[in-house]
Amino acid sequence: MCWLAGQIYIAFVPVQGMVIKPLHVGFALLLVFLLKPFIKEKPLLSAFVDAVCFLTTFAFMAHIVLNSVRIVERIPFVDDLFYFDKFFALALVILLMEAGRRYLGWSMTIIAVIFMLYSFFGRSLPGILSHQGVDLISFVENQVMTTGGIFSSPIAASADTIFYFMIFGAFLAATPAGKLFVSIAKYATRNSIGGPGKASILASGLFGMISGSAAANVASVGVITYPMMKRGGFKPVFSAALLATAGTGGQLIPPVMGASAFIMADMIGISYFKIILCATLPALLYVGSLLWEVHLEASKQEIKPEEIDAKEHLAVIKGYLHLMLPIVALVALIAMGRSLMYSALASTVVLILLCQIKKDTRLSLKEIVDMGVDGTKASVIVALPCALAGIVIGEVVFTGLGLRFSAVIASFSANSLLLALLLSTVMIIIMGMGMPTSAAYIMSAVLLAPAMQNLGVEAIVAHMFIFYFANMSMITPPVAIASYTAAGIAETGLWETGIEAVRLAIILFLIPFIFVYNPALLGLGSIPAIAWVFFTCVMGIMGLGIGVIGYWKGDMGWPMRALFIVAALLLIVPETISDIAGLAILFALIFVQLKRSRAAVQSGS
Numbered sequence: 001m002c003w004l005a006g007q008i009y010i011a012f013v014p015v016q017g018m019v020i021k022p023l024h025v026g027f028a029l030l031l032v033f034l035l036k037p038f039i040k041e042k043p044l045l046s047a048f049v050d051a052v053c054f055l056t057t058f059a060f061m062a063h064i065v066l067n068s069v070r071i072v073e074r075i076p077f078v079d080d081l082f083y084f085d086k087f088f089a090l091a092l093v094i095l096l097m098e099a100g101r102r103y104l105g106w107s108m109t110i111i112a113v114i115f116m117l118y119s120f121f122g123r124s125l126p127g128i129l130s131h132q133g134v135d136l137i138s139f140v141e142n143q144v145m146t147t148g149g150i151f152s153s154p155i156a157a158s159a160d161t162i163f164y165f166m167i168f169g170a171f172l173a174a175t176p177a178g179k180l181f182v183s184i185a186k187y188a189t190r191n192s193i194g195g196p197g198k199a200s201i202l203a204s205g206l207f208g209m210i211s212g213s214a215a216a217n218v219a220s221v222g223v224i225t226y227p228m229m230k231r232g233g234f235k236p237v238f239s240a241a242l243l244a245t246a247g248t249g250g251q252l253i254p255p256v257m258g259a260s261a262f263i264m265a266d267m268i269g270i271s272y273f274k275i276i277l278c279a280t281l282p283a284l285l286y287v288g289s290l291l292w293e294v295h296l297e298a299s300k301q302e303i304k305p306e307e308i309d310a311k312e313h314l315a316v317i318k319g320y321l322h323l324m325l326p327i328v329a330l331v332a333l334i335a336m337g338r339s340l341m342y343s344a345l346a347s348t349v350v351l352i353l354l355c356q357i358k359k360d361t362r363l364s365l366k367e368i369v370d371m372g373v374d375g376t377k378a379s380v381i382v383a384l385p386c387a388l389a390g391i392v393i394g395e396v397v398f399t400g401l402g403l404r405f406s407a408v409i410a411s412f413s414a415n416s417l418l419l420a421l422l423l424s425t426v427m428i429i430i431m432g433m434g435m436p437t438s439a440a441y442i443m444s445a446v447l448l449a450p451a452m453q454n455l456g457v458e459a460i461v462a463h464m465f466i467f468y469f470a471n472m473s474m475i476t477p478p479v480a481i482a483s484y485t486a487a488g489i490a491e492t493g494l495w496e497t498g499i500e501a502v503r504l505a506i507i508l509f510l511i512p513f514i515f516v517y518n519p520a521l522l523g524l525g526s527i528p529a530i531a532w533v534f535f536t537c538v539m540g541i542m543g544l545g546i547g548v549i550g551y552w553k554g555d556m557g558w559p560m561r562a563l564f565i566v567a568a569l570l571l572i573v574p575e576t577i578s579d580i581a582g583l584a585i586l587f588a589l590i591f592v593q594l595k596r597s598r599a600a601v602q603s604g605s
Contacts, residue, residue, distance in 0.1 A: 001369070003027035004376045007163050011341055016072045019064060021151040022144075024159035025092070026061040028383035029099050030054060035377070036102040057095055060088045076146045081137065089144035093391070096150070100388050103380065108439055111431075112388050115395045122399055128407060131399045142398050149394025154386035154442050157266040162259045162386075163379050164344035168330070169256075170375030171351050176316075176361055177323040181206035182224055183316040190313070191305050194298025196228035197242055201290045204246035205253045214437060214474040214482040218247035222489040230490075233303040240490035241500035244483040246290060248474045249508070251437060253283045255331045259382045259438040260470060262340065264463050267445060273334050278460060278522040281530070282468075282511050285537055289507040292545040300551035320361070326351040385439035393446050406451035417455050421513060424448045425469055432473025441470035452516075461519050465512040472508060475501040503548060507541055510572055518574035536579045540571035543586045553597035563589055 006027070010020055038049040063084055064071065081089075093116075100109040116139075118125075123133035134142075143149030147156070172178065185202035189195040203221045222243045229239040251258035254276040261279070265272040297303075326347045333343035352368060355361040363371075396402045413419035427448065432440030444466045452462035474482040477498035487497040502509075514537060515521040520529040521537065546552045547565035556564075567589060570582030 001373060001376075003031070003379075004167075004372050007159075007376075008345075011164070011345055016068070017147065017156065018072050018151065019068045020159050021147075021155050022064045022092075023061055024163070024383060025096075025150065025155060025387045026057055026064070028380045028387070029057045029095055031377060031380050032099040032103050032384065033057065036099075038102075053095055053098065056091050060092055060095075063088050071145070074145070077138075077141055081141065081145065085145065086137070086140055089140040092144055092150070096384075096387055096391070099384055103384055104388075104436070104439075108385060108388050111443070112391045115392045118401070119395045119399055122401075128404050129401075131401070131404075134395075134398065138398075143391060143394050148397060150387050150390040152390045152393050153266045154263050154389050154393070154438070155383065157263040158259070158379070158383045158386040161262045161266070161272075161340040161344070162382050163376075164341050164348075165256060165259075165262070166379045166382065167372060167375035168326075168344045168348045168351070170378060171348055171371050172323075172326075174367075174371045174374065175323060175351065175355055175363075176320045177351075178207070179316060180320040180323055182221075183313040183320075186308055187310060187313040187317060190308050190310050192295075193305055194232070194234075194294045194303055195305050195308075196225060196232040197234055197239070197294035197298065198291055200225035200229060200242060201246045201249075201287060201294065204243075204250045205287060207247075207250055214244075214248040214251060214471065215485045217250045218243050218482050218485040219489070221247060222486055226489050232298075233301055234297070235301075236490045237492050237496050237500050238297060238504075240486040240492045240497045241483070241504050242290070242294065243486040243489065244475045244480070244497065244501040245505040245508075247486070248471050248482045248505070249283075249286050249290065251471055252279065252286060252468065252508075254279050255327070255334070259386075259436075260441040260467055263386070263438060263442060264445070264467060265340075267442075268459050268463055270460060271337075272340055273337075274460070275464075276331075276334070278464060278524070281521055281523060281534055282464075282515065285511060285534075285541060286508055288538070289541045289545060290504065292541060293504055293549055296545055296549040296551050300549060300555070319358075322354050322357065323351065323361070325354060381436060382438055385436045386442070389439050389442040389446075392443050396446050402446060402450055405447050406454050409448070409451040410454065415455065417457070417516070420451060420455055421465070421516060424452065424466070425509075425512075428466060428469040429473045429476050432470050437470050437474060440473050441467055444470055457516055458519065458524070461516055461522060461524075464522060465516055468508065468512040472505070475505060477502075506548060507544060510544075511537075514572055514574060532579075533574065536571045536582070539583060539586060540568040543568035543571065543582075543589075553593050554600055556593065560589070560593070 006023065033050050033053045037043070038046040040046070097109055097112065100112065119134040119139060122129065122131045144151070182199075182203050185199040185206065186195075188202060189198040192198055200221060203225060204217055207217050207221050226239055226243060229242070230236065234242075251260070257275070257279060261275050262272060265275055329350050330343055330347040333346060334340065338346075352363060355363050409420055409423060413423060428440065428444040431444055445463055448466060449459070449462045452465065453459055457465075474480060475498065477483070477495055480498045480501070483498040483501045484494055486501070487494050490497070511521070514533070518533050519525060520533045523530055543564045547561045547568060550556055550561050563585065567582050567585035570578045570585065
């Protein structure tokens with residue numbers, strides 16, 4: 001509650017960043033030490049350790065408040081550090097490591113430790129990785145007493161923007177807006193082949209604005225839509241894979257695209273609205289590809305349209321449609337140039353006021369406070385990885401590793417953009433194993449974006465490429481959190497679910513390569529160029545879906561499927577000659593398949 005009150009206060013009263021950001025991290029740590037015990041099996045030891053961690057964090061926050069003027073006005077690396085500055089700075093780093101271990105697991109904590117060790121012992125490394133070394137005082141100064149380490153752009157985005165969107169999401173989730181989203185999805189697909197699967201995709205896109213987490217999105221939508229898909233006749237593995245891919249794609253769909261998109265806007269220094277515009281066409285392609293694959297799979301399995309009570313869902317839509325207005329207000333405010341903090345807060349207020357209109361949605365003061373508290377607790381999953389990622393950022397920049405890393409990639413790829421992109425893809429997915437999407441994006445962006453930009457890729461294009469594959473790490477084995485969550489709901493195997501999810505999301509692996517070579521897909525360029533690349537990608541998605549599912553107007557063998565995939569890849573390659581060849585092959589294959597289908601019908605009759 002204190003954290004929520006403090007964040008609301010700074011939304012209206014100007015406060016220096018070097019005060020806001022440490023307190024933001026401090027509150028996140030306090031919640032971790034309150035909610036996650038040191039060792040569950042040893043309550044007495046846990047209580048002692050938790051109390052020490054809690055009190056030390058509280059003392060650090062008090063130190064920041066009492067010394068705020070000096071901390072804000074001091075000149076980094078010029079003015080001397082006081083004893084308590086050094087003590088609390090080291091304490092903060094240790095507390096972050098422990099909080100990360102408890103709340104996020106070992107993966108991100110180990111990575112942060114590796115980069116710290118690199119700072120201290122990098123002088124002993126050979127070749128291009130060697131640097132002059134960092135002493136303890138310089139480490140403390142850089143990490144805690146400047147905006148170049150823990151309090152760098154990720155935690156700034158968390159404190160200034162993401163926190164308020166988490167609050168907005170918590171209110172959406174707790175009000176009938178969630179029920180509205182599911183009813184809209186079901187009603188929109190009520191007479192469609194494979195309706196339950198398509199409803200799952202649409203619901204995931206809407207829920208993606210609420211959760212900000214692929215796993216949370218899968219869990220929220222999956223418990224509702226998986227039983228529908230199972231009753232409809234979809235195979236369990238296909239259903240689980242669809243939940244994972246749709247849930248992951250929820251973070252790629254504007255207008256609210258999860259924490260990573262806000263961090264991207266802050267890191268690049270562009271407006272969030274521009275990111276929304278750039279993400280629109282790729283999101284349409286991704287959603288369209290999933291809907292097409294579900295349609296083909298349902299046709300292949302002869303799944304009939306589901307009979308649902310359309311009047312019931314229409315009644316829900318009519319009764320709660322006004323709860324969509326806060327999202328409209330959010331987009332409008334962002335488009336008008338208002339700050340993201342203001343837009344999220346204003347939209348939350350609009351939602352609360354709209355809920356008071358009808359008796360069955362009316363919120364009491366206690367309910368409003370509880371929703372705010374829930375959103376505050378949910379903010380820890382963003383604030384903590386942002387702070388840990390800040391440690392990595394600080395050491396990458398301070399030691400010059402970022403420039404060296406760019407040189408390494410350039411050396412390995414022999415200045416070939418395609419090889420550099422493939423190498424980056426593998427590294428992003430590896431770094432994203434078991435991490436929140438925002439953490440995977442931040443660390444990948446710090447290490448890989450400069451190398452891509454050195455090869456001529458625009459900043460926003462490079463960061464969008466990294467953003468997409470940071471999300472893909474959620475479904476890519478061996479560590480695929482979204483796929484594992486879906487497998488748990490459907491009670492399917494982890495590996496088979498992950499592999500099937502990758503198969504269904506194959507277009508998502510290709511889209512980033514497309515817009516790197518042809519930025520028109522991100523809306524960067526002339527209208528004819530944008531229209532042409534979108535058209536060829538749509539046609540490519542049609543062919544790719546047929547090849548992946550192996551069905552259109554009848555089953556087809558692997559030779560025919562392979563030809564459809566070849567045609568699709570030719571259409572996706574951003575070259576005029578390949579586009580024409582791809583269209584010619586695709587139309588020829590469609591003609592052949594239609595002829596086969598008619599012959600099969602005639603022979604059957």
